[in-house]
Amino acid sequence: YMQCISEDYKDKTQTYEIIKEKMQHNFDAFELIDLTQFNQSIYKEGDLVMLVQDFELSFVMAGKRDYVRGKERIFFEKKNGTWKIVKGL
Secondary structure, eight states: OOBBOOOOOOETTHHHHHHHHHHHHHHHHHEEEEEEEEEEEEEEEETTTEEEEEEEEEEEEEEEEEEEEEHHHHHHETTTTTEEEEEEE
């Protein structure tokens, strides 16, 4: 997962290391994670590309199934020929 995120990630107080810790905590806590994305649109903003999408994240934690729905904006930047997430998680 972290291979998709730039080590230069910066969004308010979030950094690459904070995202890494948060994702490790989530992966350890959840028994099952299923992410569905839909209604995706891509926009170019200067040197960045912004993906706007709706999502549904369903998961099982402590034997209980639950889900979260929402809309997100994720920003990508191309460095050394590879697109990486730099903002929006």
